[in-house]
Amino acid sequence: xxxxxxxxxxxxxxxxxxxxxxxxxxxxxxxxxxxxxxxxxxxxxxxxxxxxxxxxxxxxxxxxxxxxxxxxxxxxxxxxxxxxxxxxxxxxxxxxxxxxxxxxxxxxxxxxxxxxxxxxxxxxxxxxxxxxxxxxxxxxxxxxxxxxxxxxxxxxxxxxxxxxxxxxxxxxxxxxxxxxxxxxxxxxxxxxxxxxxxxxxxxxxxxxxxxxxxxxxxxxxxxxxxxxxxxx
Amino acid sequence: xxxxxxxxxxxxxxxxxxxxxxxxxxxxxxxxxxxxxxxxxxxxxxxxxxxxxxxxxxxxxxxxxxxxxxxxxxxxxxxxxxxxxxxxxxxxxxxxxxxxxxxxxxxxxxxxxxxxxxxxxxxxxxxxxxxxxxxxxxxxxxxxxxxxxxxxxxxxxxxxxxxxxxxxxxxxxxxxxxxxxxxxxxxxxxxxxxxxxxxxxxxxxxxxxxxxxxxxxxxxxxxxxxxxxxxx
DNA sequence: TCAAAAGTGTTGCTGCTACACCCATGC
DNA sequence: GCATGGGTGTAGCAGCAACACTTTTGA
Numbered sequence: 001x002x003x004x005x006x007x008x009x010x011x012x013x014x015x016x017x018x019x020x021x022x023x024x025x026x027x028x029x030x031x032x033x034x035x036x037x038x039x040x041x042x043x044x045x046x047x048x049x050x051x052x053x054x055x056x057x058x059x060x061x062x063x064x065x066x067x068x069x070x071x072x073x074x075x076x077x078x079x080x081x082x083x084x085x086x087x088x089x090x091x092x093x094x095x096x097x098x099x100x101x102x103x104x105x106x107x108x109x110x111x112x113x114x115x116x117x118x119x120x121x122x123x124x125x126x127x128x129x130x131x132x133x134x135x136x137x138x139x140x141x142x143x144x145x146x147x148x149x150x151x152x153x154x155x156x157x158x159x160x161x162x163x164x165x166x167x168x169x170x171x172x173x174x175x176x177x178x179x180x181x182x183x184x185x186x187x188x189x190x191x192x193x194x195x196x197x198x199x200x201x202x203x204x205x206x207x208x209x210x211x212x213x214x215x216x217x218x219x220x221x222x223x224x225x226x227x228x229x230x231x232x
Numbered sequence: 233x234x235x236x237x238x239x240x241x242x243x244x245x246x247x248x249x250x251x252x253x254x255x256x257x258x259x260x261x262x263x264x265x266x267x268x269x270x271x272x273x274x275x276x277x278x279x280x281x282x283x284x285x286x287x288x289x290x291x292x293x294x295x296x297x298x299x300x301x302x303x304x305x306x307x308x309x310x311x312x313x314x315x316x317x318x319x320x321x322x323x324x325x326x327x328x329x330x331x332x333x334x335x336x337x338x339x340x341x342x343x344x345x346x347x348x349x350x351x352x353x354x355x356x357x358x359x360x361x362x363x364x365x366x367x368x369x370x371x372x373x374x375x376x377x378x379x380x381x382x383x384x385x386x387x388x389x390x391x392x393x394x395x396x397x398x399x400x401x402x403x404x405x406x407x408x409x410x411x412x413x414x415x416x417x418x419x420x421x422x423x424x425x426x427x428x429x430x431x432x433x434x435x436x437x438x439x440x441x442x443x444x445x446x447x448x449x450x451x452x453x454x455x456x457x458x459x460x461x462x463x464x
Numbered sequence: 465t466c467a468a469a470a471g472t473g474t475t476g477c478t479g480c481t482a483c484a485c486c487c488a489t490g491c
Numbered sequence: 492g493c494a495t496g497g498g499t500g501t502a503g504c505a506g507c508a509a510c511a512c513t514t515t516t517g518a
Contacts, residue, residue, distance in 0.1 A: 057321070061323065062321055063320075089298075100252060190499085210488090211489040211490045212488040212490095214498090401470085417509075419473075424507095442468065443517050443518090444471085446469080
């Protein structure tokens, strides 16, 4: 076989082939907390430990496709916002053998995932502040993903992926607070948002968390696209 | 063989194994321009085209080790600042066959690399504004790397890796200007730097670019470590 | 003496932070 | 009527951008 790869002179037969996986950091927002969907290992080694949902990349699928497939396997969800975080490739990261893994994070709606699938995988939600022990370098992956999410949420309108189509401003603010890990000033928060002019105020109110009720808003993609600036 | 990998139930024999490579975006600074070290393909396909220096990852080395090895192959340089950019894995990115590639960028000193090696590889420097056509998705890799470098240089003292140990403030400013792609105000630039208090002013001057001469400075790592804040 | 690059402070403005009270409603 | 969360405007401050002239020296 004389096939050559890429810009290299290496022949196929000389190649070290290393299993390549994707791990998904699945974020959800609920009860004013940021949560993570983890799967429970019911096989050895590390039986009983928690881990990110992962899987191996197939020959005929791209990285992003693999990430979406694996997310779909666990949640039944499609068309989800996902972003590559980093690739982890320390030789000993998986004691079971050399595996390189590309980490992706996903922002999903906790109300929409398929509960049956999640049960099948022995998966469960954990608040970010109360994460259980996780296998391998998954803890590091989560930390890196969170940092990227923090950056990204300040510069792009991606937080809305964690909220239902209609949401209240207190909800949105709470989302930013738990992701950024700091409390925000209510008036300043709203001022910034209104200046961006990307929200549509609806005539409906949500009464689930107060007697007075909070107005519902909707993210207006068209408005954002016409002037794609976002800074929080 | 019953070996199991990671959190998955997939057995080794079911795995698709995909060649995994590293590509290096090698930045250098010279003549007040940001430059890139590219290698010339002298084999088909794409003979005559330019490409990033790359290579396949070995079974017994980590990702970062692979990146450093490949950089060393071309430049003879060790202990270089490198950072992972992103992993590229579209199915058809390399028409020669499926290859997933992890992109790393490196900041090196143009005065220090091994010219013989570079000649052997038919490598050559290109100004960032005058890049030749490159193979595969290497252009995209460069763009992503530059964006990361722009971010990073504003928040960390990494620009010094592109300058000799002793450098002048006009040099440093020019470096920031070409990386960020904008002109900066001389006085504001210097003010910010002095406030950071991480530079050591030397008694020597550099006369290579002016008659008056510009004072030489040195980055003081200790000072930076004692108060690791950096914002430009 | 002039050309070319190095070096140096001040002012105005903008954008951010801090902050307190009224409203609507269910109980 | 009171407790709870929703909603609203302003003033001060800090940090950023804009800006011009003097110095040195080689040719």
